[in-house]
Every structure is written in C-alpha cells, then in structure tokens.
Amino acid sequence: MSPIYLDPSQPIEERVADLLGRLTLEEKISLVHGDSKFTTPAIPRLGIPERWFSDGPHGVREDTGPHTWTSMGRTDDFCTAMPVLIALAATWDTDLARSYGEVIGSEARKRGKQVLIGPGVNIQRTPLGGRNFEYLGEDPWLASRIAVNDIQGIQSQGVAACAKHFAGNNQEQDRMTVSVELDERTLREIYLPAFKAAVVEGGVLSVMGAYNRFRGVYCCENDYLLNHILKGEWGFQGLVVSDWDGAHHTEGCVLHGLDLEMGTELPYDQFYLATPFLEGIRRGEFPVAVLDEKVRRNLRQMFAVGAFDSPGLAGAINTRQHQAMARKVAAEAMVLLKNEDQILPLDPHAIKSVAVIGENAVRRQCHLGGSARLKAFYEVTALEGIVRRIGPMANVTFSQGYSSGSPGDAPDADTLIASAVRAAGTADVAIVVAGLNLARAVDLAAVTGPNRNALFDAEEADRKDLKLPFGQDELIRSVVAANPRTIVVLVSAGAVEMGSWLDRVPAVLLAWYAGMEGGNALASILFGDANPSGKLPCTFPKKLSDSPAHALAAYPGNDGIETYAEGLLVGYRWFDTKEVEPLFPFGYGLSYTSFAYSDLRIAPDIAAAAGPAFSVEFTVANSGACPGAETAQLYVRALRPSMPRPFKELKGFQKVFLQPGEKRTVSIPLKAEAFSFYDPARGAWVAEAGDYVIMVGSSSRDIRLESPVHLDRTTVED
Numbered sequence: 001m002s003p004i005y006l007d008p009s010q011p012i013e014e015r016v017a018d019l020l021g022r023l024t025l026e027e028k029i030s031l032v033h034g035d036s037k038f039t040t041p042a043i044p045r046l047g048i049p050e051r052w053f054s055d056g057p058h059g060v061r062e063d064t065g066p067h068t069w070t071s072m073g074r075t076d077d078f079c080t081a082m083p084v085l086i087a088l089a090a091t092w093d094t095d096l097a098r099s100y101g102e103v104i105g106s107e108a109r110k111r112g113k114q115v116l117i118g119p120g121v122n123i124q125r126t127p128l129g130g131r132n133f134e135y136l137g138e139d140p141w142l143a144s145r146i147a148v149n150d151i152q153g154i155q156s157q158g159v160a161a162c163a164k165h166f167a168g169n170n171q172e173q174d175r176m177t178v179s180v181e182l183d184e185r186t187l188r189e190i191y192l193p194a195f196k197a198a199v200v201e202g203g204v205l206s207v208m209g210a211y212n213r214f215r216g217v218y219c220c221e222n223d224y225l226l227n228h229i230l231k232g233e234w235g236f237q238g239l240v241v242s243d244w245d246g247a248h249h250t251e252g253c254v255l256h257g258l259d260l261e262m263g264t265e266l267p268y269d270q271f272y273l274a275t276p277f278l279e280g281i282r283r284g285e286f287p288v289a290v291l292d293e294k295v296r297r298n299l300r301q302m303f304a305v306g307a308f309d310s311p312g313l314a315g316a317i318n319t320r321q322h323q324a325m326a327r328k329v330a331a332e333a334m335v336l337l338k339n340e341d342q343i344l345p346l347d348p349h350a351i352k353s354v355a356v357i358g359e360n361a362v363r364r365q366c367h368l369g370g371s372a373r374l375k376a377f378y379e380v381t382a383l384e385g386i387v388r389r390i391g392p393m394a395n396v397t398f399s400q401g402y403s404s405g406s407p408g409d410a411p412d413a414d415t416l417i418a419s420a421v422r423a424a425g426t427a428d429v430a431i432v433v434a435g436l437n438l439a440r441a442v443d444l445a446a447v448t449g450p451n452r453n454a455l456f457d458a459e460e461a462d463r464k465d466l467k468l469p470f471g472q473d474e475l476i477r478s479v480v481a482a483n484p485r486t487i488v489v490l491v492s493a494g495a496v497e498m499g500s501w502l503d504r505v506p507a508v509l510l511a512w513y514a515g516m517e518g519g520n521a522l523a524s525i526l527f528g529d530a531n532p533s534g535k536l537p538c539t540f541p542k543k544l545s546d547s548p549a550h551a552l553a554a555y556p557g558n559d560g561i562e563t564y565a566e567g568l569l570v571g572y573r574w575f576d577t578k579e580v581e582p583l584f585p586f587g588y589g590l591s592y593t594s595f596a597y598s599d600l601r602i603a604p605d606i607a608a609a610a611g612p613a614f615s616v617e618f619t620v621a622n623s624g625a626c627p628g629a630e631t632a633q634l635y636v637r638a639l640r641p642s643m644p645r646p647f648k649e650l651k652g653f654q655k656v657f658l659q660p661g662e663k664r665t666v667s668i669p670l671k672a673e674a675f676s677f678y679d680p681a682r683g684a685w686v687a688e689a690g691d692y693v694i695m696v697g698s699s700s701r702d703i704r705l706e707s708p709v710h711l712d713r714t715t716v717e718d
C-alpha cells in the first residue's frame, strides 16, 4: 500500500504529517535552506523532488547558477516577457491581472519551477525608488486588487506565488541595512494591506522577508512582522522565505518566523538554518518542534503545487496566446498624459513620413533591471512596432537623438540633436521615444564619463532625481521647435520632470517598460488600433520636493534609520490633503473617446451580514466616437473624523469597456473596511459613526459625482 503522503486523495495536512514523520533530522534541515542559488535538494529515498525557485515578477527568469549569479547559458529558458508590474497596475484591470498571472505561472510550470518569486507588493513611497517598476504603485487598495488576481492566476497553474518584500522595503538606497521606522497606523493602513490581501484573499503560498530592518530588527528575523502579524493575526500557513542573503543570525531565523533561508554567502552547510541550527537542536538550544513547523510549511507549499503528484499541469512557454496577452497588457497599461487637439491617434493613411527619434526607440530593455531581468524570446522595439504598422505606407526614419553613454567615437549631443531636428523638420510627425533605462548605469557597459553614475529603474539603487538624463529635455525642446507635431513617448517606471517642454508638446504617452510586445502595443495606440485606457497608479509630482518623503526631507534616512515622517500621507493622500498641485494626479489617464458619469445612487446593502454596507451604483456612458475603456474610481472622504485622515482614499474601482453611445451601470460594494481607520490604541479597525462623502470619478482629481453617506453606529473589527 502506498504511503499516505503519496496519495493525492488525502488532505494536504495528512500528507504533510505523514511525510514529516518519515524524515530524519538531517533531511529536515536540508529542506529549510538552499543547496544552490535557487534550489533546495531532492530526497530521493522518499521521492521528494529538487525544488526550484525562480524570479520574477513579470516573467520567468533565465536559469542562473548553480552557485553564482552567472547565466547557465541554456537555450530552453527564454520566456514571454510581460510588461513590468507597475504597468499591470496601470491597467486597473483585475481580470487582466489574473490572465497575466496565468501566463507567468504556466511558463514557470513548464520550466519546472515550484515557486515563482513575485509579485512585489511594496508601496511606492518615493518616485525615486529603484524597484518601483516591480511594484504596484502608491495605493494599498489598487495594489491589493491587482496582487490578489495576479497571485491567483499564477497559482492556478500549479506554481506557488511569493509576495515580496515583507515589509517596509520601499527604497533601494541602503536596502541591506536601513531600519524603517513608522507608526503602527501607517503600517496597517498603507504598507501592509497588499500583503494581507495576498495572504487572506489571494491564498499566496509563500512570502519573502525583506532585506531591510523594521524597527531595528532585520525583516527576515522579525518576530513582530513574521510571527505576530503574518502567521498570528493573518493565519498564514505557507512558507516564509528569506530574501537572498537576507538572513543574519541563527537564533533570529530559527525563532522569529523564517522557514527557508536562501542566498546566504557560501558554504551552504554554514547557512544559519543549516549546521548551526542542527547543532543548536542537538545541544538542546532549539526544540525540534520549531524545525518541524518550518518543514511542515515547506512541505505544505510542495504538496499545494502537486510536487508529489503526476502528471499534473503541463504549462507552456511562449505560446501565441502568451504573446498576445503580453501585447494586450502593454496596450491597456499605456497612459495618455496629454493629447492636445486630438493629435493622437495618427491617421495611418494620411501620414506619409514619420521621424522616430530617441535611443529608447531601439533599446531593448527586458534583459535588464536586476533580479527581475528576463531572457525574452524576442523584444519588439518601438521603432520596429512603428515600421511594422506603417512601414509599407510611409517613410519612417530613425535618429538616435541622445545617447545613454556610447563609446568615445559616438557623435556628441549637439550632433545627435542636430540630426534629429533635421529629420523632424521634414517629417509629417515626429515621435520622440525618450525616458529612462531599466538598468543602473553600471549595467550599461558602454556608459562612460559623467553618466556613469546615473541611476535609473533598477534594483540596488534609487534614482538621484526626476530629471530626464542625457540631454533629453533639450532634445525634446529642439525637436518640437522644428516640428510642432511632436509626440513624446516616455519609457519609464514613473514620474519624470517635464516642466521645460510639456506646454510645447501636443501629446505625451507613457509606455512604461512594456515587455516584449511593447513596440507592437505602442504602434497600436499611436495609430488608433487600440484606445489608451491606462491610468496612473502613482502621482507624478511637478518636482521632487513636492512629493511627501522629499518635502519632509524624510529620505533616504539618517544614521541607518529611515523615519516615515509623512505617515499616512503617501502619494495622492499627501497631494490632496496638503493641497499640492501634481503634474499628473493618481488615477489620471486620457482616452481617444470621452465618458459621461451620471445617476449616483447609494443604497444600504440589506443582504450584508454585519456592519455597515452599501451598494454604490452609477452609470458610465461612452459619449465619444470610438470604443474605449474607462476606469471609474470610488474615493471615500470622512467628514469630521475623530483621528486625522487623508483627504480621501480609494476604496473601489471598476474598468468598463464601452462602444460609442453604450452605457453601463457600475455597482461597487462598500463594506465597513471602506470607512475604517486603524486605531492603534484598540489594535483594531474602526468604522466610525458619522458623515462621509462618496466621490466617483475618472481620476483622483476629476471627481464627477458625489454623495453624502451616513454611518449610524461605530463598528470595530480586528
């Protein structure tokens, strides 16, 4: 008779208990630390397979190692490179987030990975954050909704997702040492909700501890975060894995909630959870029960992805369907920031010549960025996408325009600008593809001279400022002076300063890092095959000092401590409450059509079991001439709260796709949590009796409908 743990019809807990009972002490220890960069070892006598982890958030990384970060040089580890996570957040499309997760999960499964290390759900605290591209923006509600769906998509494919980096990892500067200090209310209201949603709603099977310290203690050894909140309050039953080299002491790792140690400096048997742990048990310093609990969590993750059951899901790599999904997400993510006189979309039949300008029109980005780097199966650049779309009908030229650091014999900036201006001056339209790079300057081998220290969107370093590097501001000003029909396409994970040219340029489109189908998606937006519907998941400030952490000089910390002085007022919460005018507000994004909002109705939800509950209904109509999608956003504002609150907060949204003239009733449920704040004195969420305003709009600064609502009594929830 086969043992219980090999019987797929048995409940997972029974299988875990049975297998745990068969393991020797040494075998158990082998399951709580890595034996290569991305694996834990097989235990053949029990049929336990080698377990593979893989980055990352927007595609399955190439295989590296086994003992270094060097590529293995395989030919079968190309992936579908999806747009980065901040772009996914910009779609505001929860169904799409699920499909996105399905693509990555399916590719991870095909590649034999048990754990796909993503999504990153840290809140964007500063626009300088080097890993903002790997995260889901500045708002906890938006980040939660996208994360839950992405996770469920990944895990539907028989692969464990891994929400990271828990918690307070909101900057790259000093990330290995900095201690993040923030008040309890801010922790609960801003920085934890996406993790909590990942666990409680998403059912995420693993969580990665962050590198930084939280209130003085390393996150991977942080009893409060891991044992108290994650496992205690939220009831997380899955696996807590360290960030790679994020473990620091045996006792802290053993006792404070870490279940698996990865990436520590070699040798493997000297990892904190290897021989030092084993010897500690033998000396009686640590109870075996602590090890058993860690092993149980590791095994639970393995059983949950069917690691002992065959054949299971097959997965697939680089299918047409995956590629189509990469393109769809890219197109839905792009944010139209400006479109004066409807210069976009361009009419492909009327345009005879296009001057494409800017290094980012030809730069491939997917293979850069740090641990999120991908070996894309292919990557369609902006220039290629444009040529494919209109090449047969129009003359397309390319000028580099600026250089991110070419070797000495490259033309200087003036020469590059002069030739771009010449091309622009004789073309029907100029398209400047500008922005940042998904890299640190040191990753760009060719970068020399002053640009060498320029930092962009990449792991391990934050940006230094919000300026466009490499003389791009001057390039844009010169090009638009030569041709007023100039469109600027920005490739970036977020805000850049535009003050010196924005009022001269008729159209600006934010493309993000759009993945391997980015060029095709871009062309479809530029030439009107697709209608832009992305909305900003983060505020674009006019200047860095307008954004909260910088206004308060609360970044990057002093003497190893980073105090989040702005508290709850992150992103639009700050701009709204302090009445600071942003360059582009949170939730903003234009369309080629227009939308009308009407008929706001708020009804008590009598079906709700407990606490206040409302059903908010309103109508959105496509009042323009082409099909399009609108994300209707619902914000709640508390009038006269007993504790200070941000001016308003996002508590619901829905994206609707409408034909011209079509209208749809949108219904958004609001429960107690939509009105609640965290009261540290009670250690609970309080939805206070009193008056509130429900605001419905097209962005955080374009509220179209408002209605008061009253809560009769206060409710308190843990």
Ligand code: BGC
Pocket (backbone or CB within 6 Å): 055, 117, 164, 243, 244, 371
């Ligand atoms: C990053 C993680 C990543 C890990 C493994 C670390 O440096 O912070 O996000 O998953 O490396 O590559």
